[in-house]
Amino acid sequence: GSSGSSGADDFAMEMGLACVVCRQMTVASGNQLVECQECHNLYHQDCHKPQVTDKEVNDPRLVWYCARCTRQMKRMAQKNQKSGPSSG
Structure with a gap:
């Protein structure tokens, strides 16, 4: 295992501090987390x-x-609605 520069991002991912899509923790104006x-x-x-x-x-x-x-x-809400006389 070589220590790359992505150490901070890996750590952030483990701590739940990084975006789950791109796995980066960097933010810009208009692109906040x-x-x-x-x-x-x-x-x-x-x-x-x-x-x-x-x-x-x-x-x-x-x-x-x-x-x-x-x-x-949404799915839960539809499921929880009491089934009335009308068959959906």
Whole structure:
């Protein structure tokens, strides 16, 4: 094992401080790291699909969920809805 320059990024990945998509911890203006409040993974605004807007990042009241958790929560919500007389 040769010690490359990616030591900091490897460490950040283990500590959960780096983007789970590109595995980098570098941030730029307009490309901040956002944390999913459900799975607590970090995503760069640009790495996440759909892209996270500056407005979302800077909104202190916003609770942000990544696309995967959003999909899961939608599925859960549909499953939890009481099945009425109409067959979906």
